[in-house]
Each structure stands twice: as structure tokens, then as C-alpha cells.
Amino acid sequence: MARIDLVDLAHAYGGNDAAPESFALKPVTMTWRQGGAYALLGPSGCGKTTLLNLISGIVTPSRGKILFDGADITPLSTQKRNIAQVFQFPVIYDTMTVGQNLAFPLKNRGVPKVEIDARVRQIADLLDLTPHLDRKATRLTADAKQKISLGRGLVRSDVAAILFDEPLTVIDPELKWQLRSKLKALHRDLDLTMIYVTHDQTEALTFADTVVVMHDGRVVQSGTPAELFDKPAHTFVGYFIGSPGMNIVPAEVRGREARISGHPIALNRSYDALPSGAKIEVGVRPEFVDVAAPEPGLLSANIERIDDLGRVRFARVRIGDAKFNARVPPGFSIPGDTAGLVFDPSHVHVYADSRLVEGTA
Amino acid sequence: MDKTINQKAWFLVLPVFLVVAFSAILPLMTVVNYSMQDTFGNNQFFWNGVGWFKELLDPSTDLGGRFLASLGRNLLFSAIILAIEVPLGIVVALSMPRDGWSVAACLVILALPLLIPWNVVGTIWQIFGRPDIGLLGYTLNNLGINYNYVSNEVDAWATVIVMDVWHWTSLVALLCYAGLKSIPDAYYQAAQIDGASRWAVFKAIQLPKMNRVLLIAVLLRFMDSFMIYTEPFVVTGGGPGNSTTFVSIELVKIALGQFDLGKAAALSLVYNLIILIVCWVFYTVMTNAGNERPAKQGVE
Numbered sequence: 001m002a003r004i005d006l007v008d009l010a011h012a013y014g015g016n017d018a019a020p021e022s023f024a025l026k027p028v029t030m031t032w033r034q035g036g037a038y039a040l041l042g043p044s045g046c047g048k049t050t051l052l053n054l055i056s057g058i059v060t061p062s063r064g065k066i067l068f069d070g071a072d073i074t075p076l077s078t079q080k081r082n083i084a085q086v087f088q089f090p091v092i093y094d095t096m097t098v099g100q101n102l103a104f105p106l107k108n109r110g111v112p113k114v115e116i117d118a119r120v121r122q123i124a125d126l127l128d129l130t131p132h133l134d135r136k137a138t139r140l141t142a143d144a145k146q147k148i149s150l151g152r153g154l155v156r157s158d159v160a161a162i163l164f165d166e167p168l169t170v171i172d173p174e175l176k177w178q179l180r181s182k183l184k185a186l187h188r189d190l191d192l193t194m195i196y197v198t199h200d201q202t203e204a205l206t207f208a209d210t211v212v213v214m215h216d217g218r219v220v221q222s223g224t225p226a227e228l229f230d231k232p233a234h235t236f237v238g239y240f241i242g243s244p245g246m247n248i249v250p251a252e253v254r255g256r257e258a259r260i261s262g263h264p265i266a267l268n269r270s271y272d273a274l275p276s277g278a279k280i281e282v283g284v285r286p287e288f289v290d291v292a293a294p295e296p297g298l299l300s301a302n303i304e305r306i307d308d309l310g311r312v313r314f315a316r317v318r319i320g321d322a323k324f325n326a327r328v329p330p331g332f333s334i335p336g337d338t339a340g341l342v343f344d345p346s347h348v349h350v351y352a353d354s355r356l357v358e359g360t361a
Numbered sequence: 362m363d364k365t366i367n368q369k370a371w372f373l374v375l376p377v378f379l380v381v382a383f384s385a386i387l388p389l390m391t392v393v394n395y396s397m398q399d400t401f402g403n404n405q406f407f408w409n410g411v412g413w414f415k416e417l418l419d420p421s422t423d424l425g426g427r428f429l430a431s432l433g434r435n436l437l438f439s440a441i442i443l444a445i446e447v448p449l450g451i452v453v454a455l456s457m458p459r460d461g462w463s464v465a466a467c468l469v470i471l472a473l474p475l476l477i478p479w480n481v482v483g484t485i486w487q488i489f490g491r492p493d494i495g496l497l498g499y500t501l502n503n504l505g506i507n508y509n510y511v512s513n514e515v516d517a518w519a520t521v522i523v524m525d526v527w528h529w530t531s532l533v534a535l536l537c538y539a540g541l542k543s544i545p546d547a548y549y550q551a552a553q554i555d556g557a558s559r560w561a562v563f564k565a566i567q568l569p570k571m572n573r574v575l576l577i578a579v580l581l582r583f584m585d586s587f588m589i590y591t592e593p594f595v596v597t598g599g600g601p602g603n604s605t606t607f608v609s610i611e612l613v614k615i616a617l618g619q620f621d622l623g624k625a626a627a628l629s630l631v632y633n634l635i636i637l638i639v640c641w642v643f644y645t646v647m648t649n650a651g652n653e654r655p656a657k658q659g660v661e
Contacts, residue, residue: 053550056550056554057553058550058553077553078550078553078554079553079554079556083554084554085550085551085554087547087550087551088547089545089547091547091548091551093565093566093569094569094570095565095569096565104555104557104561104565105554105555105556108555108556108557108558108561109556149551152551152555153554
């Protein structure tokens with residue numbers, strides 16, 4: 001068990017002299033709390049698996065350091081790092097029984113047989129694998145196989161962190177829920193640091209207490225699911241998290257007012273010192289914009305269609321050329337093709353070059 | 362049930378039937394026919410019943426003695442080359458690069474011996490091993506090792522075995538390499554995390570994944586070495602004495618050397634039967650490997 005610190009860590013598959021833009025992981029400095037449940041969220045190719053493999057030692061970083069509890073372990077091999085990793089596709093040793101699979105990491109480390117047996121039994125109980133202990137591992141279902149991969153990590157008493165690389169990809173949807181709640185329960189019981197890589201926001205938001213969003217080799221924000229939702233630090237986070245994602249529209253911002261296509265929108269805070277020459281945008285989640293009957297004071301938009309998601313309806317509208325989503329209040333019927341938009345000023349954020357700008361009160 | 366009766370279908374089967382008849386059934390029946398008779402030339406045949414078969418299986422007769430001796434030699438030969446080629450092939454496959462330009466180079470070099478015709482391989486080794494002009498034979502003799510495959514039985518065997526290993530280890534290596542390539546990287550990474558040694562990785566991951574291709578390799582190499590003719594015939598001609606006379610060489614001696622068609626026919630039928638049985642055993646083992654019987658109920 002350990003706290004993990006990444007210090008200016010970066011990696012390029014081409015080697016250190018590759019161009020900075022081609023780094024698979026751009027320099028990142030961050031701390032993973034001991035006992036935290038983290039999700040690494042991002043689209044395919046954003047560098048999240050690279051980051052995971054750097055921590056587990058499968059890949060050696062081009063630059064920077066990794067510290068476990070303050071000790072530099074960057075040059076150490078995977079074996080010596082006390083890391084467990086569960087892969088996208090279940091890895092099990094074909095010729096062995098479930099019990100032998102679970103015992104394998106301990107056997108390799110020369111643990112006495114009595115201790116191995118006790119530990120295997122304990123972990124099998126924890127993962128509900130006890131009835132299968134003497135069966136060949138190949139003939140189990142995919143979710144049981146993933147549990148075995150996980151179990152091989154858990155049997156070692158010295159594991160510092162468990163890394164998951166999209167572990168539920170091959171699992172049936174109904175079993176995904178079960179396995180995920182199992183993971184949550186394990187995390188509560190065992191006080192282990194868990195890092196979970198996924199591109200599925202539901203998975204990330206339900207599993208983790210801290211979600212780290214990655215985009216194009218960079219960590220763009222890390223925070224609780226609520227923080228990511230309420231205050232995205234980067235337009236990408238706003239867009240990637242939430243369904244539908246955040247509305248991002250170009251605007252002119254002066255003081256406490258933003259102008260979208262010339263229409264003034266009130267802001268909760270004052271933005272005076274915006275960097276000059278930066279691309280200024282306004283971001284607001286569809287949940288905080290209501291469609292209303294067109295009135296002279298409101299920003300007017302053309303309604304393209306209404307999506308009924310069951311609990312809530314969203315209107316797909318157009319402001320000039322920009323696409324926009326807005327909530328349709330319950331019971332509201334659409335009068336015609338155009339509608340007015342009512343903004344909730346406390347949830348309208350301003351972005352300069354895609355990064356959140358904190359206004360002054 | 363009303364079935365449409367359509368006799369025209371027979372015409373569609375007929376061409377295949379004719380081809381198979383002329384290529385397989387008729388020749389086989391001719392052999393069966395010969396195996397029941399004896400001939401003294403002049404196309405005169407005498408009925409002998411199962412006489413030849415009885416003799417074949419009786420080591421005290423000339424025919425039986427020769428057959429069983431050559432069969433023994435052949436099985437020993439197959440066992441030796443399998444014991445060398447399979448482990449060697451695995452080692453070669455394991456030490457091949459996993460990616461990069463060198464993969465193609467290795468594959469081409471490995472494939473070279475497989476592309477050489479049998480009698481050319483025989484000729485190469487026949488010359489290579491000659492004590493007077495062959496590089497191998499000359500060198501060995503000058504090093505003080507008395508090597509002569511024409512007069513010494515052990516030398517003859519060694520030459521034939523080394524020649525077969527040289528010719529066919531590539532096949533085993535290529536098959537194993539294909540098996541190794543199909544193992545996803547995650548397996549190696551997981552083994553690394555589990556702290557597995559090189560030997561444990563081989564035993565727990567690589568060998569089980571090569572299982573199937575290894576069975577195919579063993580089957581192919583066994584059948585091929587069991588039917589071997591050309592290479593030892595070119596190098597040693599079956600000698601010295603009868604020491605490298607394998608079943609097929611014995612068969613040709615009887616059929617074409619002595620023109621004992623009856624004996625040869627009986628021998629070839631038994632030979633054929635052995636190969637069929639071995640094939641069937643291998644096939645059964647192969648199709649059953651991997652899908653074991655369902656787990657015993659009630660254990661849980």
C-alpha cells in the first residue's frame with residue numbers, strides 16, 4: 001500500500017528525442033492518494049493505457065520519476081514494484097486450475113505452501129471463486145476469468161496498487177454491474193489504491209471517487225464526479241462528460257456579460273482580465289439552459305428537434321450556425337420553430353483557449 | 362415423407378466415382394490381389410491365400426525377419442529424430458525475434474532446407490560426408506575421428522539422423538513460431554507482474570499455447586520419417602549391410618529388386634495399415650485435446 005507520486009513523468013514511444021507534440025504522455029505531475037479509487041477516463045489513444053503501463057513498469061518512461069511512498073521506483077522492474085494489473089482481456093494460465101492460477105504469483109515468489117493455501121482460500125472466498133477452485137480455469141466464463149486475474153493480484157499481501165485496464169470490455173452488460181459493485185466493495189474492505197482505466201464515463205463516474213480525465217496525452221482535470229460535471233476545467237471535459245455534453249459556443253465576454261451572436265447573457269462573476277488574442281468561448285451544460293417561449297429579452301434559437309430521454313427532454317437548437325442543446329421544462333409545449341433560451345448564470349463558464357477562466361466575484 | 366426421386370443425380374456422382382476408382386480403388390485392389398498370390402515370372406500366378414501375411418508377422422521366416430527388423434529400425438529412427446527435432450524446433454522458435462526486419466530474414470533462412478528436394482538433400486550429405494572429398498568427412502577424419510558412413514553402422518545412422526534434423530527441424534520451428542506469435546502481449550505482461558521466471562513463462566504460457574501446433578508437428582514428422590526413403594537411399598543405400606534399411610527401402614528391394622510381387626504387396630498393405638492406424642490415433646488425440654469432458658457434477 002502506498003501513495004504514488006508522478007513527478008514530471010512523460011513518455012514517447014519513439015524515444016526521448018521525439019517532438020514534444022508526439023509524446024504519448026505529456027509531462028504530468030500528480031499524486032495518487034493511498035487507498036483512493038481513481039478512474040482514468042479519456043477517449044482511445046489519449047495516453048491513459050500508457051500512463052497505466054508506466055506505473056506498472058511494463059513501459060519505462062522517457063522522462064520523469066515515479067515515487068511509491070516517496071521512494072523512487074522508476075528503474076525497478078515490474079516484479080519488484082508490488083503492482084497488480086488486470087488487463088482488458090482476461091489472462092489466465094490455461095493448463096492450471098483456478099486454485100493454481102491464484103497460487104501462481106505466490107509460488108513464483110517462493111512463499112511456503114501452507115501460507116499459499118491459506119491465502120488462496122481467503123481470496124477465493126472474497127471473490128466467490130471457492131466452488132471453482134479445483135476446476136480448469138479455461139472453462140469458466142469471461143467474468144469469472146477476470147475475477148481470477150484480479151485474484152492473482154489480490155493474493156499478494158504486499159500489493160501497493162491494483163491497476164485495471166478497461167477490465168469490463170468483454171463482460172456481458174448485466175454482469176458488468178455485479179463485477180463493478182464487487183470492485184467497489186473490495187475497495188472499501190481492503191483499503192487498496194485502485195486505478196481504473198476506461199473510456200466509458202458511466203463506468204468511471206460510478207467506480208471512482210476521483211476521476212482523472214485525459215485528452216491528447218495530457219491530464220486535463222482530476223476531481224470528483226460532481227466537480228467534473230459542475231465545473232469542467234477544460235472544454236474537452238465539459239464535452240466528454242455528460243450526455244449530451246456541454247454546449248460550447250464562441251462569445252465575446254466583457255465584465256459580467258457575455259455576448260453570443262450579439263445577444264447579451266448575464267454572468268455570475270466578472271471577467272475583466274481575459275488574455276488578449278485568446279479564443280473565448282462560453283460553456284454551459286444543457287441541464288442549465290431552459291427553452292422558453294420567444295421573448296424580446298431572450299436569446300432566440302431555431303428548434304431542430306426534441307429528444308425525449310424519458311426523464312427529461314432536450315431540444316436540439318441552432319443559434320446562428322452553432323448547435324446547442326437545451327432542456328425542455330416539464331409540461332412545456334413548443335410554440336413553434338423558434339424559442340427563447342433562459343440561462344442559469346451560476347452555471348455559465350467562460351473558457352479562454354479551451355481552459356476555464358475563474359472570474360472575480 | 363415425399364422425397365423427390367431424381368436418378369439424374371447418379372450422373373453427377375459418376376465422374377468422381379470414375380476418377381476415384383482409377384486412382385485409388387483399382388490400384389489398391391490390384392495390390393490386394395497380388396498379396397494373395399505368388400509369381401515366378403512369365404506372368405504366371407499361383408494362389409497363396411494369407412500365406413504372405415502369416416510369414417510377414419513371423420520373425421523366423423526370411424520375409425518376416427526382414428520386415429520386422431526394418432520396422433524396428435524405422436520406429437527407432439522416428440523416435441530419435443522426434444526426440445531431437447521437437448525440442449530443438451521449440452528452442453529455435455523461442456530464440457527467434459518477435460518483430461522487426463530480422464523476422465523475415467529468419468523465416469526465409471529457416472524455410473530454405475524445406476524447399477530442397479529429397480534426393481538433392483541426400484546428394485548434398487552424401488558428398489558432404491565423404492572422407493576423401495567431403496568437407497565434413499575430410500575434416501572429421503583429419504581431426505582424428507574415424508568417420509566413414511559407408512563402412513561404419515554408427516556413422517551411417519548418425520549421418521542419416523543429422524541429415525533429417527538439418528532438413529526438417531525448420532518445419533517444427535516454423536510451426537512453433539506461429540503458435541508463439543498468437544500469444545497476446547498481455548500474457549507476458551501478466552506473467553511479469555506475477556513474478557514468473559523465464560522457465561515458468563515457458564511452462565505456464567508458451568508451451569500450453571503451442572500445444573496444438575506441436576501435435577501437428579509431431580504427426581507430420583512421424584509420418585514423414587516413418588515413410589522415409591529417398592534420403593537414406595541416396596546416402597547409404599540402406600547399408601552398411603542392412604543397418605539403415607527402413608521399411609520403404611526394404612519394400613522396394615523386395616518388389617523391384619527380387620520382383621516378389623506377392624510378398625511386396627502383402628508388406629505394403631501392412632505398412633499402409635500401420636500408417637492409417639497411427640494417423641487415426643493422432644487425429645483422435647488432436648481433436649480431443651482442448652475440449653475435455655464436462656466437469657463432474659456433484660463435486661461442487
